[in-house]
Amino acid sequence: MLPTITVDDKKCNDPLACRKCLLICPSHALGLGTKVGPRKFKEIDPDQFMVAGVRYEKCTVCMDCVKVCPKSAIQVSFLTEVKK
Amino acid sequence: MCEWCERYAEGHERWYFNPANYARKLYKIRKEEGPEIQPDPVVAGGMSLLDRGFLEALDRKDHEAVAKMRHDVEQLAWKVHFGQVVTLEDTLKVVDIIYPIALMTCACRRSMLGLPDEENFTCMGMGTGMYKWERWPQTYRGGIQFLAPDEAKDVITKMNKRGLVQTLFTFGTPYIGGICNCDYPDCSAIRTTVDHGIQFLWKGHHIARVDNELCNGCTSCVHRCQFKALSFSATQNKAYIDPFQCFGCGLCATECSQEAISMVERASMPALANVW
Numbered sequence: 449m450l451p452t453i454t455v456d457d458k459k460c461n462d463p464l465a466c467r468k469c470l471l472i473c474p475s476h477a478l479g480l481g482t483k484v485g486p487r488k489f490k491e492i493d494p495d496q497f498m499v500a501g502v503r504y505e506k507c508t509v510c511m512d513c514v515k516v517c518p519k520s521a522i523q524v525s526f527l528t529e530v531k532k
Numbered sequence: 533m534c535e536w537c538e539r540y541a542e543g544h545e546r547w548y549f550n551p552a553n554y555a556r557k558l559y560k561i562r563k564e565e566g567p568e569i570q571p572d573p574v575v576a577g578g579m580s581l582l583d584r585g586f587l588e589a590l591d592r593k594d595h596e597a598v599a600k601m602r603h604d605v606e607q608l609a610w611k612v613h614f615g616q617v618v619t620l621e622d623t624l625k626v627v628d629i630i631y632p633i634a635l636m637t638c639a640c641r642r643s644m645l646g647l648p649d650e651e652n653f654t655c656m657g658m659g660t661g662m663y664k665w666e667r668w669p670q671t672y673r674g675g676i677q678f679l680a681p682d683e684a685k686d687v688i689t690k691m692n693k694r695g696l697v698q699t700l701f702t703f704g705t706p707y708i709g710g711i712c713n714c715d716y717p718d719c720s721a722i723r724t725t726v727d728h729g730i731q732f733l734w735k736g737h738h739i740a741r742v743d744n745e746l747c748n749g750c751t752s753c754v755h756r757c758q759f760k761a762l763s764f765s766a767t768q769n770k771a772y773i774d775p776f777q778c779f780g781c782g783l784c785a786t787e788c789s790q791e792a793i794s795m796v797e798r799a800s801m802p803a804l805a806n807v808w
């Protein structure tokens with residue numbers, strides 16, 4: 449089983465400037481991406497950056513990112529399988 | 533023998549000493565031979581080729597699915613963008629082959645840490661493509677800084693001292709267009725290679741050997757290894773290197789004040805000659 453990490457992109461609107469979650473994660477499990485690829489002569493708008501789970505296999509569900517996020521944008525959950 | 537040397541050394545000692553590999557065209561990949569999987573621009577910076585599906589397959593030990601995904605991703609990476617570890621000595625020789633060289637910001641560390649541009653100048657772009665950097669403001673965030681060969685050597689040596697591993701990267705193989713200075717866990721090539729067994733990064737042409745007579749057990753090399761190859765034997769009070777895990781970066785050797793670690797040619801060890 450892997451944890452689920454979801455980031456509400458509407459709440460998290462300038463992650464490159466904030467980056468609190470990226471810095472606090474002990475596993476470096478989160479990453480920063482962009483919704484558009486590089487384009488000629490154009491910088492990418494700050495609100496086109498987004499945080500997402502990357503190294504799910506290293507996430508321990510410690511909730512540090514959830515707690516540190518000033519916008520309450522991150523949810524982390526871990527569903528243990530029910531044995532039949 | 534190193535596959536890349538076999539294909540692209542063209543008489544030179546190693547493929548990355550062949551000037552032709554710095555003079556080719558960036559990303560010249562014809563449509564018909566293009567890869568089936570396309571990198572996902574949404575999550576650029578090393579997250580683009582491996583999604584949660586791969587991690588789930590690993591997690592449920594679906595070896596067949598893992599092997600297939602690994603194979604596909606490697607085939608694409610080797611065609612488009614992959615790296616090889618190089619010693620400091622070899623990197624400095626490369627600097628003499630190629631011009632211009634420019635310092636630029638690192639996409640991996642931006643992606644993993646959101647590192648601000650001014651703290652993030654650890655990558656180097658090479659070749660005439662650098663003259664056109666202004667066309668791609670996002671790729672070259674924070675601008676670039678052209679370096680004279682001696683300055684470049686100085687910067688690379690300082691980064692090695694700091695503990696960053698030198699790697700050469702292709703941009704449309706065999707065009708070599710970057711010298712990266714990497715560390716675990718924020719360099720996605722090291723991470724993917726070490727954690728997921730996907731060969732984005734090829735081992736280098738050397739491996740490190742400890743001379744137990746010279747090693748005094750000071751442990752100052754231990755933190756240098758970014759590849760989980762170097763540990764410390766408490767019993768013997770000596771550094772221990774797993775030769776099959778060593779990537780040949782030489783970081784441990786450059787730190788040892790006793791000169792107890794030497795870098796030897798991979799090819800000189802029969803059982804390692806084809807371990808990449």
Ligand code: SF4
Nearest residue numbers: 747748750751753788
């Ligand atoms: S730095 Fe040199 S002397 Fe010190 S532990 Fe490592 S190999 Fe031994």
Ligand code: SF4
Nearest residue numbers: 757778779781782784
């Ligand atoms: S053992 Fe030394 S040469 Fe080998 S990968 Fe580690 S630091 Fe690099």
